[in-house]
Amino acid sequence: MKNLKGWSPVRASVAFFTLCLIHQVHQNKGIILLVQEPIINATVTQNVLLSVDYTSNGTPSIQWQYMSSWKSQCIIEWKVNSYVNISASYAGRVHKFENGSIQLQNVEVRDTGFYMITVSDDFGSTKQSTIILNVHEIRYEEFYFVAVFIAFLAAGSAVLVCLMWVCNKCINISQRRKQHRRAEEIELRIISA
Numbered sequence: 001m002k003n004l005k006g007w008s009p010v011r012a013s014v015a016f017f018t019l020c021l022i023h024q025v026h027q028n029k030g031i032i033l034l035v036q037e038p039i040i041n042a043t044v045t046q047n048v049l050l051s052v053d054y055t056s057n058g059t060p061s062i063q064w065q066y067m068s069s070w071k072s073q074c075i076i077e078w079k080v081n082s083y084v085n086i087s088a089s090y091a092g093r094v095h096k097f098e099n100g101s102i103q104l105q106n107v108e109v110r111d112t113g114f115y116m117i118t119v120s121d122d123f124g125s126t127k128q129s130t131i132i133l134n135v136h137e138i139r140y141e142e143f144y145f146v147a148v149f150i151a152f153l154a155a156g157s158a159v160l161v162c163l164m165w166v167c168n169k170c171i172n173i174s175q176r177r178k179q180h181r182r183a184e185e186i187e188l189r190i191i192s193a
C-alpha cells in the first residue's frame with residue numbers, strides 16, 4: 001500500500017505531462033521547425049547552406065525571404081510536390097533541399113542580412129524562423145600584400161647595406177692606395193735629397 005501511494009503522484013504527473021504534450025502537438029498541427037545555426041559567418045565566393053529541418057502533417061509550403069536594413073525580398077517559395085517559384089535575382093544561385101534548407105552559391109558581401117523561413121500547411125498554421133548571415137571580405141589577401149610589402153622593404157634595405165659595405169671597401173682601398181703613393185713620394189724625396 002505504501003509503495004502504491006508513493007508511485008501514484010509520479011504516475012499522475014507523467015500522465016499529465018503526456019496529455020500536455022499531445023495537446024500541444026495537436027494545437028500546433030505538427031509543424032516543428034528546427035534551425036541548426038542561427039548565425040552564420042562566411043567569406044565571399046563561399047557556398048552557404050542555410051540549414052533547417054521541419055516536420056509537418058500536411059503538405060507544407062516553404063518560403064525564404066531576404067531582409068536587410070534597405071530591402072526585403074522573396075528568394076524562393078515552394079510547395080512540396082506542387083510548385084517552385086524562384087525570384088529572378090536568385091535564379092541559378094539558390095538550391096533547395098527536401099528538409100527546407102537552401103544553399104546560396106557564390107555569396108557576396110551584399111548577401112549579408114536576415115533570412116526568414118516561413119513554413120505553412122493546409123490547416124492554416126505557420127512557423128517562422130530567422131538565420132543571420134554575415135559575409136566578410138577575404139582577409140588573408142590583405143595580410144599577403146602586407147607580407148610582400150615588408151619582404152620588399154627588407155630586400156631593399158639588405159641591398160642598401162651591401163652597397164654601403166662595398167662603398168666603404170672602395171673608399172678604404174683608395175685611401176690606402178693614396179697613403180701608399182704618398183709614402184712612396186716621401187721615400188723618393190728623401191732619397192733624392
Ligand SMILES: *[C@@H]1O[C@H](CO)[C@@H](O)[C@H](O)[C@H]1NC(C)=O
Nearest residue numbers: 037038039040041042134136
Ligand atoms: C561570427 O563572427 C562574429 C564576429 O564578427 C563572432 O563574434 C562570432 O562568434 C562568429 N560566429 C561564428 C559561428 O563563427
Ligand SMILES: *[C@@H]1O[C@H](CO)[C@@H](O)[C@H](O)[C@H]1NC(C)=O
Nearest residue numbers: 036051052053097098099101
Ligand atoms: C538538410 O539537408 C541538407 C542536405 O541533405 C543537409 O546538408 C543538412 O544538414 C540538413 N539540415 C538539417 C538541419 O538536418
Ligand SMILES: *[C@@H]1O[C@H](CO)[C@@H](O)[C@H](O)[C@H]1NC(C)=O
Nearest residue numbers: 074077078083084085086087
Ligand atoms: C511566383 O512569383 C511571382 C512573382 O513573385 C508571382 O507573381 C507568382 O504568382 C508566383 N507563382 C506562384 C505559383 O506562387
